[in-house]
Amino acid sequence: MKKPIIVGNWKLNGNKELINKFFIPLNKFLEKYYKKSTVVIAPPILYAAFIQHIFSSNKRNFFIGAQNTDLHSSGPFTGEISPSMLIDVEVDYVIIGHSERRLYHQEDNESTAKKFYILKKENLIPIVCIGETLKEKRDNQIQEKCKNQIDEIFKICGSKHAFNNSIIAYEPIWAIGSGRSADPEEVQRIANFIREYIELKANSEIKNFFIQYGGSVTPDNVKQLISQKDIDGFLIGGASLQLQEFTKIIKIINQMYS
Numbered sequence: 172m173k174k175p176i177i178v179g180n181w182k183l184n185g186n187k188e189l190i191n192k193f194f195i196p197l198n199k200f201l202e203k204y205y206k207k208s209t210v211v212i213a214p215p216i217l218y219a220a221f222i223q224h225i226f227s228s229n230k231r232n233f234f235i236g237a238q239n240t241d242l243h244s245s246g247p248f249t250g251e252i253s254p255s256m257l258i259d260v261e262v263d264y265v266i267i268g269h270s271e272r273r274l275y276h277q278e279d280n281e282s283t284a285k286k287f288y289i290l291k292k293e294n295l296i297p298i299v300c301i302g303e304t305l306k307e308k309r310d311n312q313i314q315e316k317c318k319n320q321i322d323e324i325f326k327i328c329g330s331k332h333a334f335n336n337s338i339i340a341y342e343p344i345w346a347i348g349s350g351r352s353a354d355p356e357e358v359q360r361i362a363n364f365i366r367e368y369i370e371l372k373a374n375s376e377i378k379n380f381f382i383q384y385g386g387s388v389t390p391d392n393v394k395q396l397i398s399q400k401d402i403d404g405f406l407i408g409g410a411s412l413q414l415q416e417f418t419k420i421i422k423i424i425n426q427m428y429s
């Protein structure tokens with residue numbers, strides 16, 4: 172059975188005080204769980220080295236993620252962070268193409284696919300976010316939207332193995348931060364569509380490929396969601412900032428998997 176992967180996306184939240192309170196108990200809690208599930212926290216990137224420092228002499232039972240990357244490795248790109256810098260501060264997973272970046276930073280399928288390509292080249296694990304708006308859902312365009320977002324990655328990566336060692340986070344945009352998560356059976360249908368579409372296009376089985384769901388995941392809805400066959404984990408925003416909520420979610424997922 173696949174090890175579920177649970178990623179906390181802190182977005183533009185957190186500070187040293189929260190980090191000091193959050194990570195030691197989280198790490199202790201994960202002593203019991205880290206073998207059965209992969210847990211990643213993506214804080215604002217300037218805190219990655221601080222977290223790394225806290226755990227410089229004890230074993231870290233979670234991975235550090237980033238919320239974005241630049242395409243370049245160095246040079247005159249003010250304000251950017253490169254994949255090699257992420258590696259330097261022990262980042263393993265990188266979220267790309269989040270709907271908030273598409274909305275507020277003009278990112279699109281092409282720039283997201285280029286980032287996907289560069290991350291794979293650097294052996295970082297991309298978590299690429301895809302999903303529809305409420306209007307697209309009402310217009311029955313969910314599959315079409317996801318298909319276009321996936322196709323651009325195939326186009327730019329040009330390889331049947333593009334999706335090996337990667338994660339797609341299916342995140343209906345209307346469900347993000349709204350307190351209204353998508354219906355688990357509908358998420359299963361879409362996750363299954365995504366998996367089959369990628370396998371068909373790649374004309375082979377994809378190795379180490381995960382599909383997450385994201386959008387208002389809480390301890391109350393996670394059990395039904397993780398029971399779906401094609402959901403391998405979650406991208407969690409709000410609830411990942413609350414230690415109690417987040418650990419409850421991890422516990423429930425692990426009960427379902429054991």
Ligand code: PGA
Binds near residue numbers: 409
């Ligand atoms: P949410 O965010 O869990 O707060 O809905 C999910 C995300 O944006 O990745």
